[in-house]
Amino acid sequence: MKPLCEKVLPDENSSWRFCRYDWQEMEFNWHYHPEYEICLTLGGQGLRYMGDHIGQYHEWDLVLIGPDMPHAWQSKLSDTPQTVYVAQIPAAWLHQQLTEQPELAVLGSLLERAGRGLLFSDASARAALPLFQSMEQASPYRRLLLLLQLLELMLADSEACALSSTLYANSGKQEYAVKKLDRVIEYIYDNYTNDLNAQELARLAHMSTNHFHRFFKKRTEKTLTEFINQLRIAKACKLLITQQSPISAISDQCGFNNLSNFNRRFLQLKGIQPSQFRQRFRGKPAAI
Template identity: 55%
Template sequence: MKAMCGKSIPSDSCSWRFAKVDLSSIEFNWHYHPEYEICLTLNSGGSKHIGDHVSQYERADLVILGPYLPHSWFCKPTKGNHELTVYVAQIPSQWLNELVQKNPELSILDSFLQRTKRGIEFGRAATLKSINLFKAMCQADPLERYLLLIELLNLMVKDKSAKQLSTSTFDNKTPQNTAIAKLDKVINYIYEHYTEQLTAEKLASLVHMSTNHLHRFFKQRTEYTINQFINQLRIGKACKLLIDSDTQISAISDQCGFNNISNFNRRFRMIKGATPKEYRNMLKAPAII
């Protein structure tokens, strides 16, 4: 699955974008963008993929994502054709970062925004309180919506039940255009071919680098080695297949690009802390509210 670079358009007369979307399902769409994103998902249950994090979600689910952090949700059509609702706030990173730096009242957000590089999931109480804020945004004028956004950020930064998701970070500084293009080219190729046998030599040739240069370039910007990145994607795909299908584990190993079942089990346990069989047995069908 290729990670698409998303583009966001600010809402009318606003510095940031707000949207409410009603859906029957959520298709897997692995992507990233330069904005911070706050996402509240209601009446839905499925899997969420944030950086190298994969987990089941259910009921109301609230997260914030830092710039350039790859992510996707996946939810099959709900029983009884109940519509699920997604509220999204996409906030330009430069605008929000400057707002925090120029206003001492917002200094509490400084370290919080650094933590969003790995994605943050919020506790039940904060998530339920956020629902009314998002609903109010739907009817608010631009100034009221801005104040509601600040109230939402204040709610999230004070949530002691919040937890970080991805075990690693992605570079959320704005790189030079040539570096972005090279990194995107390598990452997009990996996303399209990660279930195949990949070599550093092949990836380096795509961007006219030596293999040693590519290894340093890639690690500096993603905090992964190339092999770690590929294995995280393969395990992420394996988690999705374990969650959403009854496919035999040996077949999942093959589909995800592992050369043997022992290597698959070892890598899976290293990343997820359980064997594929143990992971599948821990999963329960999501409840819909």
Template identity: 55%
Template structure:
């Protein structure tokens, strides 16, 4: 089965992505991405697929996966109907590799990253420590999240009871990147033109898909709809302008691609839980403290 390439978007004001999933069960979703991934699965039992490795997993399952290594977990609902929890950190290869290369203090992570190319499973003790780190990451601002990520990587690098998963003969590079290349072109186009008017039909043609197929494909790959993705980019730009300029809110709304100020205010409130004026005022107050 051909793995699907997942497009990973870092969290706002962050160089990497953290996400917590709460699920009734984990569906089979065979995929890969160019980022490193740390995955901690809790309160779940099922089958883990990583490269050519297939084996059961259970509570406190902690692994790190190297770039482009296909993987998925698969489980059924728990007998007591309790939710299954998955903490995921996805870290750009170039960003993390440069960190290790440019900072001698981080060279202790080198073996960890090399072994992650085949998937690396950690001891239950390290998984418990990782659970604490992820709980702190969930509640933290980007700077504290970064510090906790570095702490987690250090703890993982010190685990003497790791287990390499996929075989040395498995080659992740054998997967076709044709669909990935087409979709990446669409994403690049959106990044360059998100303040302009664009429609799904236009983007679907760029990806050589029907509009309905494009909508489904986009949501599966990006974990959000096209409209949600564009609005997040626009509101992110608006936040930067609110903080770094004295431009009027109406002017910022226009620059970010919103057709009217009411829609801008509504979208901003939904994503930031404050109005643009409240956001600007709060940031100015913080800078005076």
């Protein structure tokens, strides 16, 4: 499924957006936006999707999502509402602050790592809650100070870990080379379950095949084969969770040419066999 672009509008008299939601269930909404997003999800459990990551979230879930990173959460209907706090910060504005305010330059490493999505420790999630709660009734000035405290908290978390194995964020959207990569990646997203070859994609980028391989690896930190396999395995995970189809059928649906290749790639990327993955998630909150 191709993610939808979400339009984010800053709060009145603010450069960024803060909001709180209370949901009985969280429906799958695969989307992205050019803003950084800090999301604290409380009091529930379900599945978290970020780039090519699919994993469970539990009662305390604090993440930082980089610009243009596709993401979604999903949970089943519950009698107890889940509370979700969200801060969405325009990337251009935040980058400008780091450039113009030398005191903020220390945040650069955190924002760079956010390109793969960052999950923070339970301790950080618990410490973030009073900051978010204070934002609810705060003035725009006070809310900005609280946002800086929140970023400082996340920067200090040595247990923060990347979720997606692929860097999805693209800085400098007007750069010509980035536009080429966007065009190629969009084509891959639309066709990754079909046969794809480097020659075809190189023509799309107006490059020689050898140049394209080097360009793609430099820009995504993955070879073309690795990138496509990660998308296929992410789709397989979703189908294993939501369908009862035989694993061989799911292998075909995801574009693998034979079952043994599928099993080998799945084990390589997820660390377990497809059958074990399905068993682990059986009876858990379902995806789409």
